[in-house]
Amino acid sequence: MEIRIDGDEVLKLASSLVKIPSENPPGNECDLADFLESKMREIGFKVSRYDFKPGRPNIIGELGSGREGRLIYDGHLDTVPAGNPDLWIERDPFSGRIIDGKLYGRGSADMKASIAAFLSAAEAVADEIEGKILVFLVSDEEVSGMGTNDILSRGYRADMAVVGEPTGLDVMIAHKGGVKWRLLTFGRSAHSSSPERGINAIYQMAEACLEIRRLSERLRMRRNSLLDHPSISLNTIKGGEKDNVVPSLCEASIDRRLVLGENVEDAESELKNILEGIKRRDKEFRYRLERYRYVPPSMTSPDAKIVRVMREAVKEVMGVEPKISGFTATCEMVHLVNHGIQTVIFGPGRIEQAHEINEYADVSEIVRAAEIYAHLILKASRRE
């Protein structure tokens, strides 16, 4: 069937979403949620909204005539912080301007263009939907990543789902997992005119840093066909009390990404072995490792119906078979898969663009994504 999408309208909506900041931290999704809630009502969605944490809205939209949920679109309202505005094109991370075929702004690729594309698609085919489609728009994806889980725990379900993260219009059927730890090293303070009287917690952390860097090089050698390789990165460090005191405490955060087949226990013992190794050669090395976040990797079978209809929808619009691959970041797909819902990741923009200064999404991809989503909605909503 002929699907008519007004490209200018899609881009206008995407640009409006970028103009409403929703940086997290601090986590201020309310203005964007207000805007989207009324947009969704205008399209004809039945909308429910509740705070999943104080001041952090989750939105559920339902569209279609039937009772049964056929497809969930999952998107997040928040973005990472914009960083220094002076580094951005036109010194404005929220300009939402289109320059040389690119929509610029924090959240353009991750993932406001995708939300605009899906809502425009839903609007275009609203009268043709059999059964019902659901749209989840969640808060706090960039920090806790638990918004989708919360909606699912309230009983919302569908046969299949698409998470609108930026995939450059590839169909992604798996994503990496992630573990975060806090590593503390403990020393003994002393006057720094006599450093030999103390134990320097920063020197101890420095030993750990070098070992973690070596581990990172080893992890690069482990390949996974869908998800490239696992990784580890030490990302923040703080330590020391005063410039004339030997530091007694140093704290770092470590981010380990997992590929399919890896689990958190193995990743943690691998890291602990390294720290124990330092302890064996340095009797004064004392540490504590605290895990504070864990998202497992997940996957949907390439034979699942969602993969088939997603591929068909892409082929319909692009004329070629899409690439099937994996998403190298973590995302909320895992909650959908854990609730038995077959899921793919698909959206405009590139993951390499997300979280960067001068984040953008190609306007041609945004419009294409809307056309593809429209085909997807029709294919997914039909029972065969």
Ligand SMILES: [Zn+2]
């Ligand atoms: Zn994202």
